[in-house]
Amino acid sequence: MPSFSNWARNHRCQPAEIVQPADEAELIALVQRARAASLSIRVVGAAHSWSDIAMSDGLLVNLDKLKGVLEFDAERDRIRVQAGIRLSDLNRELAARGRAMPILGSIVSQSVAGAIATGTHGSSRLYGNLSTFVVALRLVTGCGEVLVIEEGDERLAALRVGLGAAGIVTEVTLQVGPAFQLHEHKFALPFSQALERMQELVDTYEYVKFWWLPHTDLVEVFGYERSTQASNLSRAARWLDEHVLNRFVFPGVLWLGSRIPRWVPALNRLIARLVFVEARRVGPSDEMFTLAMPPRHLETEWALPRTAAVAALRGLRALVREQRLRVNFVQELRFVQADDSWMSPAYGRETCQMGAYCGASRSMQPYLDGAQALFRELGGRPHWGKEFDTTPAEIASLLPRAADFVRLVRELDPQNIFRNAFSDRVLGRPTEPASS
Ligand SMILES: Cc1cc2nc3c(=O)[nH]c(=O)nc-3n(C[C@H](O)[C@H](O)[C@H](O)COP(=O)(O)OP(=O)(O)OC[C@H]3O[C@@H](n4cnc5c(N)ncnc54)[C@H](O)[C@@H]3O)c2cc1C
Known part of the structure; x- marks a missing residue:
């Protein structure tokens, strides 16, 4: 079994397999495989979280092969990218188009999907965290279905900071700004x-x-x-x-x-x-x-x-x-x-x-x-990407929509294939018999 650890080397796991799908169809096949075999499946971006949020003993999926720019809308300053793109590459692509992210954190080694999934932020009273620049998401749910969520859909607010728990994001559309x-x-x-x-x-x-x-x-x-x-x-x-x-x-x-x-x-x-x-x-x-x-x-x-x-x-x-x-x-x-x-x-x-x-x-x-x-x-x-010890009850008391999030997660992932030790600790153990 391969061994895997995060950047800080404070968490380690032994996934059954580490897989890098080359396209969305392969990813859907992996989700179907996990469902059929009652295996858990988790995506890892750049593994730059200090928490165990991206650890898995099942299938550990990495989207480093899905890192392209799919569309650029110069009039609306929007860019649609594959979710595995690193922030450093995104910045280069934006600079080549005279654009930039309005704010960033202190490093850019993270994947775009990983950064938004944890609410990664910079520092300004005038800007939200990176997830607030997401205007559309495409994801593969725990049922293996593709869901496209656009502006005006309440699920965008629900799933932007998704903790890797509700599905595998394959595409992200970001509102960016002029280079500065x-x-x-x-x-x-x-x-x-x-x-x-x-x-x-x-x-x-x-x-x-x-x-x-x-x-x-x-x-x-x-x-x-x-x-x-x-x-x-x-x-x-x-x-x-x-x-x-x-x-x-x-x-x-x-x-x-x-x-x-x-x-x-x-x-x-x-x-x-x-x-x-x-x-x-x-x-x-x-x-x-x-x-x-x-x-x-x-x-x-x-x-x-x-x-x-x-x-x-x-x-x-x-x-x-x-x-x-x-x-x-x-x-x-x-x-x-x-x-x-x-x-x-x-x-x-x-x-x-x-x-x-x-x-x-x-x-x-x-x-x-x-x-x-x-x-x-x-x-x-x-901060979801850093070390902390909370109970699901505490999280529910701290975040008014946490219970709604858990309901949506259970709906999109009825077999709990995206579950891991982190999600059990933060969102609670699913009551349904689940894969582990
Ligand atoms: C040196 C250093 C500096 C940092 N600086 C900052 C900072 O300035 N500000 C800040 O807020 N944070 C900071 N962080 C924390 C970091 O930004 C977050 O932990 C971020 O999530 C890491 O991105 P990643 O791609 O490594 O994601 P991972 O750690 O690999 O994964 C994080 C979560 O995202 C999920 N995920 C990844 N890809 C997908 C996908 N395609 N679909 C669905 N879910 C997905 C994973 O399942 C997991 O739940 C820093 C971390 C380090 C190591």
Whole structure:
């Protein structure tokens, strides 16, 4: 049996088979096969989720062969793509047409379908997560039928953030926008000033995010505005980030801190002094939104009411102090506009996303557990692609349309072939006898 693990290597599974269908007909045949043999079937995109959302002991299907652009509507700025396309390739295709995604998260290795299925987001009070740009979906249901869902169909809101539970998405149509340049202004503020000025900063910039490095009193603010200036991005600096700093230097620092935890505060202070400095640059939006791949680490991230942003950062600092933890990674605060996708963490409320991140160390699990407890207290909803432990009852209480989503999932997948341990934990175990 093949063995499979996610990017962070914190989840592993032994699928009966890993399959890459070449077209939709092959995919439908796989679904029929799973039904007939009572095998579970799950799609995996780029396996960049920290949660076990894409793990399967049945058929693990990957759509890397379904990654083409199918249609571009220049008048309406819309693009129809096959669901397996990676965000990096989508960005290239859009740039060639003078278009761009209005917002992105911090990496673009994910598949489009995987990113929207988990509510992957960037940071702006003015834009929703990536799923909010989906205007049509084509998917293969658990019955092996093809369903095309377009604007005006309520099921679009239901299935955009689909958690891989309701069907296999084969095509996605996205509303995009004109290509644009961004001017980045990053600067450090003392912790208390960053909290005092947070509202003002969030209102000032079109895109803004905050990084706090534990054991330091510094918060780095990243503010972005559209710009007509020419790009001044340094290829050499990006190369250095990707091939030297994030590949060797930061992993080395994490390793050192895990061996000698008492050094973590001093190492963090050194990094803050070197990295949390004022700088400005201009470049194409997709390059400005994204970062070099970070070293491996674990994350839990929750969507909180926007008004809880200050309490979230304060709470994390208190957690580190009170439990005498040694936390070796930046903590990230971002903002997302409210939306109407039933399973979106930003459903119906203006949101801030607080991410608690930590590299392998003795402090890692107590920190992530403490952060989850804090985020729960603050009314948080988990990010589906990150680590969390909730019960189906808790999810139902956090997301008003969760029960409707479960009903729709059972309708589209009556034999529960898309079920896995994650869906049992989040949506509940199906009452019908199901494949496993
Ligand atoms: C270094 C790093 C940085 C990250 N940065 C951000 C960030 O800035 N913002 C953010 O919000 N998240 C971020 N994430 C999380 C990441 O965006 C999500 O976990 C995303 O879902 C990963 O996409 P994927 O293609 O790897 O999907 P997978 O992890 O492979 O799958 C995720 C879910 O999508 C489902 N799925 C995949 N393809 C299909 C399909 N064709 N049809 C139906 N379901 C499908 C899977 O079944 C699974 O349920 C980051 C992750 C990493 C590792």
